[in-house]
Amino acid sequence: MSETSLAITKFSDLANPTRFLALAARILPWMAGFTALCFIMGLYLSFTTEGDYQQGETVRIMYIHVPTAWLAMMGYTIMSLSAIGTLVWRHPLADVSAKAAAPLGAAFTLIALVTGSLWGKPMWGTWWVWDARLTSVFILFLMYLGLIALNRAIDDPSKAARVSAVLILVGFVNIPIIKFSVDWWNTLHQSASVLRLGGPAIDPEFLRPLLVMAVAFTALFFTLHIMAMRNEIWRRRVAAQRRMAARLANREG
Amino acid sequence: MHLAAANLAARRGEDLIFEGVSFRLESGEALVLTGKNGSGKSTLLRVVAGLLHQERGSVSFTDAQGNTLRRVGEISHYLGHRNAMKSELTVAENLDFWRRFLGQTHTAVSIDEAAEAVGLGGITHLPFGYLSAGQQRRFAFAKLLITYRPVWILDEPTAALDASGDHLFAELVEAHRRKGGIVLAATHQPLGLAEAQELRMAGFSHSGPGVWE
Amino acid sequence: MHLAAANLAARRGEDLIFEGVSFRLESGEALVLTGKNGSGKSTLLRVVAGLLHQERGSVSFTDAQGNTLRRVGEISHYLGHRNAMKSELTVAENLDFWRRFLGQTHTAVSIDEAAEAVGLGGITHLPFGYLSAGQQRRFAFAKLLITYRPVWILDEPTAALDASGDHLFAELVEAHRRKGGIVLAATHQPLGLAEAQELRMAGFSHSGPGVWE
Amino acid sequence: MTALLLRDLRLSIRAGGGALIGVLFFLTVVAVIPFGVGPDLALLSRIGPAIVWIGALLAALLGLDRLFQAERDDGSLDLMLMQETPLVLTVLVKCLAHWVATSLPLVIASPLLGLFMNMSETAIGATMLTLLVGSPAITFIGAVGAAVAVALPRGGLLVSILVLPLTIPVLIFGVSATYAAVEEPSPFLPPFLILVALTLFFAVIGPAAAALALRNTSD
Amino acid sequence: MTALLLRDLRLSIRAGGGALIGVLFFLTVVAVIPFGVGPDLALLSRIGPAIVWIGALLAALLGLDRLFQAERDDGSLDLMLMQETPLVLTVLVKCLAHWVATSLPLVIASPLLGLFMNMSETAIGATMLTLLVGSPAITFIGAVGAAVAVALPRGGLLVSILVLPLTIPVLIFGVSATYAAVEEPSPFLPPFLILVALTLFFAVIGPAAAALALRNTSD
Amino acid sequence: MTHTFYVYGSYGFAALVTVAVTLWTWADGRARRNELAALEASGIRRRSTRAKDGE
């Protein structure tokens, strides 16, 4: 039986690991280039635009804080979509996608947390408050770490993926909490002024670098995500071949 | 009434343990799985019971009226390596719980009769944890008698049983078959069943490539 | 060197299970306990291993130098119904732990050799929980090989083993006996041991009055 | 299903000691807090409801991680998975039994704890009511963690970590409903109704997710 | 004996991610607290040490009750009982492994938690010190309960009654030593020394009692 | 209001984390590729290619 026939009978022929690897090899250089380009443009814009009359220079923190905060949530959303793929279609690539996204999501959440803190000290006069937005992001961070730990604790990868998938989906309730916490509990944190119904309510002077940086960070996320997925596929391939080698040795010996 | 499996394949971890397993058992028939340690007997039984997802293939049960059921577990008794009894509760409490949980059927016997049938009448008031290994196994077997299910899936049922226990077990299985039941058992010891089919498991099948390769 | 039990009696709950059990095993001898389920085989083995207090009587081990030891457990391997291995750890980690915990001896074999000896070389890197029932039992048996102890106390050692496993087991026990070891085993199946003594347990002895009578 | 409920209750009395452990844990917590806030009775009574709620939350975690692990270890879980009765129902009943064994005693003991914390009658009543309504939600959320723990050889802390964040909304509304009952201007009903809604929500989501996890972890 | 220590540590890592878990668990517990008592920084910093100590107690309780039960269930306990090495030593090492795996990460993480709870430097230092010194006592006391749980399979209730009240003195002296370090008039040393004494006392009594209970296991 | 420290602190930290994650992902990929190459060198090949070779 050849590989392709299995792939076609079992998975939609769009996405079997081998085909994914070929695709990744083709598009990764382009994505990396695009990411670098966006970052150059974004960084240039963010340091050349005017400071805010109210917030002064610190407004530049926004160009990092806001995109990474969005990506923190998007990372989890991607994991949730993958989780559905795992549970409903039992698709191995979905397993890989969820597993690869967790550390990336954690990293972006960490950046959002730390830049938020660094912004909070001059703006609110404190590094940290237990307000709803901040805490829910903190919880998101904990959940990323917990899911990474869970994945490591189970060594059968497909079982680990299915178990994590259930938790990922249950944990998704946190995402709307993050998004709407500022509206539900009136707190220190800014409420949405870009991603909201009725269009952005923010000066285009700030909107431009913000959007470019957002695109740059998003491109970075996807580049890394595809790379991490590729690594994971390779890792499993190595493990499978090692097992087979052990078994063959066992049989011959 | 029959139980049929077509072209089953199952995976443990990342490896295919077996593939292309098919069988068909009519009412009153028995299939005995044999094979070396680690050859996949328990795996196959768990797939049939619906406790493990098969990689390919299907299992189905067709009852006397011709209705086909895919979830064979629902009409089966499964006796695994572990006895599914709580050592803190008494035997009677354990059996009574399973009888009520699995659903009473009028064709089934009472708890005392079941204990009698496995040769241990009169000690159902003891906590399950106080029994010897063989006594525990016998009561685990009594669980199959307290509610009627047409299919019995047994994993090394006679482990820890003494000679009289083996005999008793064979008789109970034969009685179940006479009533039209179907029996699927994995074993290393001869079970003493009349006219049972045998399926030899061979272990790891290497024909198909894995997902990651 | 010999292992001797004199006039042993043991209680389970409130009842005397057996009494007046005596035996003496010289170097190289084996004693096989048989008897019905619940007749007290496991109880006797646990008394000898020091895991259960006897009601009366004594067990002692005298080594080649003539020193007598009362705590026989210390120089014995005990293989009970359960395997004493952690399913989270790999087989190699499990065996390595027991080797170090039980104390290395120069006469013992290495972990790989022990795995080879039970017919499962090459899969010691797998977590113990991933193995089939028989494979687990085989590795539990490998535990007896990695450190040398003169007395082996085995409770239904061949449960879950296939035919080749039974054979392998008999060979390993014979090798141990040839080296001067003593073997005490409870079983329901013939173990294939040459010239083993047999002790039939009868279960609940009611001859002596209980404490309350 | 009553059979399962009865069995689990019986087991918790025989084996786990569920009923008392929660209350005792709770008394320990209550014994320690005054050292933190000092002998300031006013302050104590102010944070009282919060402490009672946090205690209830933590007490619910004790033993919850083994809800399904014990069933797996002796093979009962296999039979439950094979059963026709929807698995969700089985999970629900097990949750109920666990709640009756560990959280209900806490609810019943909460007036006593309230007295220790120098809380007013209204506050005590409100705490008891919100606990009664809200604590099942914690158990339902915990059940998801417990189901996941089946895949893990030893659940424990990891499960609590995954589950605790999800209980935060319950805690928030439970506590704020209690405070609303005591402090005049804020209305009691809105947070209380949200609490009820949360419990109902998790009563659906929790067992469903737990059943899903159990189905996917069996091997 | 190092073999046993290593194995137990390895088990705790395999099962749930190891050191990271303790910290995460703790962070989660602490993150929950402000939702209960409200974001009042002054109050948080005041109850901070008590919360950290309660967290340590909870972390120790989760999983501790299965310290020997897991060994019994797979038969390892039998082999340990047969061994020449004094059983007390085996128990001690198992306690040590449990402490390293669950309490030590908390001790190490406590400064971070202190920051979250807005505690002063002195308070953070004192909490860390008292935790380091006092938390082993909780583990030792818990070990007795764990051993009794094995000996009396139906002794569940007894275990909680036995263990939790015994931990109260440890908790009280731990917390009060911490407050003594922060608040001027009260001296730090007396409660701290009592804490040390308690730990030493339970380090002797705990394993001895646990070993005694294990030797007398009913089967 | 300049707050240079906070601004550059943010950019610095973000750069640190993104670069670290990128490097880690890249290094992980290299390690995996090396492992695969080592396996290939030791004669273990994917079953599919093995089958095609008629082994």
Ligand code: HEM
């Ligand atoms: C550690 C502290 C902080 C965290 C965890 C945090 C988290 C977040 C998150 C998750 C978002 C995305 C929300 C959405 O898309 O609706 C966001 C957006 C934002 N944050 Fe923060 N933040 C923190 C501190 C701050 C501070 C101190 C400021 C400024 C005073 C700030 C200003 C903003 C702004 C302006 C937005 C954009 C809102 C929008 O236009 O949608 N944040 N933050």
Ligand SMILES: Nc1ncnc2c1ncn2[C@@H]1O[C@H](COP(=O)(O)OP(=O)(O)OP(=O)(O)O)[C@@H](O)[C@H]1O
């Ligand atoms: N923990 C216990 N408490 C009370 N009674 C017990 C306990 N364990 C066993 N018994 C009783 O002691 C008797 C002997 O048990 P034992 O396990 O020694 O039997 P056995 O010969 O090994 O049987 P099997 O062949 O079934 O393993 C049994 O009747 C059993 O009911």
Ligand SMILES: Nc1ncnc2c1ncn2[C@@H]1O[C@H](COP(=O)(O)OP(=O)(O)OP(=O)(O)O)[C@@H](O)[C@H]1O
């Ligand atoms: N949970 C698991 N994860 C990964 N592999 C497993 C798992 N359980 C079993 N296996 C592997 O699957 C194979 C088949 O196991 P199975 O239990 O079906 O064998 P068996 O025929 O029942 O053997 P026995 O006669 O020893 O009971 C074994 O080689 C085993 O190593």
Ligand SMILES: [Mg+2]
């Ligand atoms: Mg098997």
Ligand SMILES: [Mg+2]
């Ligand atoms: Mg026995």
